[in-house]
Amino acid sequence: MQRYELVCVGAGPAGLAGAIEAARYGAQVVVYDENERPGGQLFKQIHKFFGSREHRAGERGFDIGQSLLEQARELGVEVVLNATVLGIYEGGELQIRQEDTIFPVHGQKVLIATGASENMIPFPGWTLPGVIGAGAAQTMANLHGVRPGKRLLMVGAGNVGLVVSYQMLQAGCQVAAVIDAAPAIGGYGVHAAKVARQGVPFYMSQTVLQAHGADHVEGVTMARVDDKWQPVPGSEQSLEVDTICLAVGLNPMTQLCRMAHCQTVFVPALGGHVPAHDQNQETTVPGYYVAGDVSGIEEASSAIIQGRVAGLAVAHSLGYLSDEDFAAQQQEQLQSMRGLRHGPFGQARADGKELLARSVQEARQ
Amino acid sequence: MSEGLAVQGYISEQELRDAPGIPSALRRSRGPVAVIECIQPIPCNPCEASCRAEAISVGSDITALPRLDEDKCIGCYTCVPICPGQAIFVVDESLPGDQATIAMPYEFLPLPEEGEKVIALDRGGAELGEAEVARVQKSKRMNQTAMVTLNIPKGWTMRARAFRLTR
Numbered sequence: 001m002q003r004y005e006l007v008c009v010g011a012g013p014a015g016l017a018g019a020i021e022a023a024r025y026g027a028q029v030v031v032y033d034e035n036e037r038p039g040g041q042l043f044k045q046i047h048k049f050f051g052s053r054e055h056r057a058g059e060r061g062f063d064i065g066q067s068l069l070e071q072a073r074e075l076g077v078e079v080v081l082n083a084t085v086l087g088i089y090e091g092g093e094l095q096i097r098q099e100d101t102i103f104p105v106h107g108q109k110v111l112i113a114t115g116a117s118e119n120m121i122p123f124p125g126w127t128l129p130g131v132i133g134a135g136a137a138q139t140m141a142n143l144h145g146v147r148p149g150k151r152l153l154m155v156g157a158g159n160v161g162l163v164v165s166y167q168m169l170q171a172g173c174q175v176a177a178v179i180d181a182a183p184a185i186g187g188y189g190v191h192a193a194k195v196a197r198q199g200v201p202f203y204m205s206q207t208v209l210q211a212h213g214a215d216h217v218e219g220v221t222m223a224r225v226d227d228k229w230q231p232v233p234g235s236e237q238s239l240e241v242d243t244i245c246l247a248v249g250l251n252p253m254t255q256l257c258r259m260a261h262c263q264t265v266f267v268p269a270l271g272g273h274v275p276a277h278d279q280n281q282e283t284t285v286p287g288y289y290v291a292g293d294v295s296g297i298e299e300a301s302s303a304i305i306q307g308r309v310a311g312l313a314v315a316h317s318l319g320y321l322s323d324e325d326f327a328a329q330q331q332e333q334l335q336s337m338r339g340l341r342h343g344p345f346g347q348a349r350a351d352g353k354e355l356l357a358r359s360v361q362e363a364r365q
Numbered sequence: 366m367s368e369g370l371a372v373q374g375y376i377s378e379q380e381l382r383d384a385p386g387i388p389s390a391l392r393r394s395r396g397p398v399a400v401i402e403c404i405q406p407i408p409c410n411p412c413e414a415s416c417r418a419e420a421i422s423v424g425s426d427i428t429a430l431p432r433l434d435e436d437k438c439i440g441c442y443t444c445v446p447i448c449p450g451q452a453i454f455v456v457d458e459s460l461p462g463d464q465a466t467i468a469m470p471y472e473f474l475p476l477p478e479e480g481e482k483v484i485a486l487d488r489g490g491a492e493l494g495e496a497e498v499a500r501v502q503k504s505k506r507m508n509q510t511a512m513v514t515l516n517i518p519k520g521w522t523m524r525a526r527a528f529r530l531t532r
Contacts, residue, residue: 050408
């Protein structure tokens with residue numbers, strides 16, 4: 001059986017950052033990803049990132065992804081693609097499937113960075129071709145150069161809905177409207193403003209009732225919702241669209257965490273059931289770490305910092321990093337993380353993370 | 366809540382008046398100056414780092430709103446393509462006559478050509494009327510965000526925030 005000091009599951013920003021950090025101090029690291037390309041969602045992210053210089057603000061996601069891959073390569077991190085982690089068991093044993101072969105590997109430490117899956121909302125007609133997730137729209141337009149439709153409705157005004165609406169405009173689609181059942185736009189106003197100034201209307205407290213069309217989407221009926229989220233009779237309106245794009249939240253992909261018996265906690269602000277973890281990103285199972293969206297939905301800059309924190313903790317626990325160096329490096333990363341979670345947009349996530357850390361303490365006692 | 370950034374997707378007149386990044390009418394009349402339409406506490410500060418005149422301050426809490434010191438701003442246009450939120454514009458109302466200019470970030474293709482007539486749009490995307498493209502600038506530092514400067518009537522400097530091509 002192949003043995004590594006650190007096995008990372010997922011080659012997105014969190015998994016790569018964790019691998020890089022652990023390898024930087026001497027750990028022998030492998031990263032498995034089920035996709036044919038590494039980078040997770042980074043290569044779909046064509047917008048400039050926010051934050052500060054230390055968060056690489058002003059750089060675009062795909063450039064950040066490229067530099068993570070280069071760093072990983074320089075440090076000798078093995079990145080294995082088309083490799084699905086089927087199971088994680090006690091004692092650091094994992095089963096990997098690559099094409100027709102299944103093989104076991106052993107990790108002295110394991111970093112689970114499996115990311116998130118998109119939420120969907122069902123409505124009559126939602127299985128028609130043309131109803132797609134925001135992630136699919138990004139994959140089509142930004143990775144493959146395919147325009148998802150001619151005229152689309154965006155459902156969801158969080159940051160994903162807003163950013164993807166703008167990217168659809170860049171791809172040459174008309175965006176008929178951005179709607180959200182919530183009474184206010186959830187994402188950043190600057191993202192909304194870029195879309196609004198192109199003439200795209202925003203309808204808040206609005207939901208999809210039905211998609212129309214025989215064998216593909218030809219239109220949509222929407223209605224206003226009241227403060228109990230119920231459609232208001234008589235408020236229906238129809239739009240002619242060929243695409244309905246759903247950006248209604250993300251859910252941490254915790255299957256492997258659960259299989260490994262990591263305790264989870266329900267934290268709505270972090271996307272649902274999330275593995276409890278401490279400030280080292282370590283779960284209730286010693287030696288098993290989480291980073292990125294699987295540890296609570298945030299964004300790529302946070303995922304990179306969490307990956308680094310986990311990588312530092314791994315390097316420290318393997319003896320590659322002294323207590324003092326670890327403390328100093330970790331403080332720097334945690335400080336940078338606090339910067340991103342500060343303010344009204346980040347407070348609920350910061351509170352959620354504290355709850356998770358307390359849960360780990362309780363579980364360990 | 367019936368209007369404003371969180372409902373309509375663009376800044377209302379009231380929100381604009383309360384924002385700490387908006388230069389006074391007097392300052393605008395004196396020459397090119399940055400208009401920073403950033404009114405939500407999000408973690409972001411590249412504008413501050415980009416300003417060599419030290420006219421934009423965010424501070425150590427990077428969620429603080431960028432504050433414009435209109436007397437220090439030299440209207441150098443550096444911050445326009447740097448802002449990741451595309452929320453900074455430079456207006457120049459100091460030109461003789463009725464015409465003014467506005468510089469805005471632009472991330473669509475094709476790029477307009479200098480001298481081309483386009484339709485100026487306001488914050489909600491409503492058409493203001495015809496404008497002429499004065500300059501189109503791209504550089505490595507701008508990281509694939511172009512900066513387009515339009516010649517517009519003086520009355521539009523605090524309204525025109527986008528444009529569409531007519532071709």
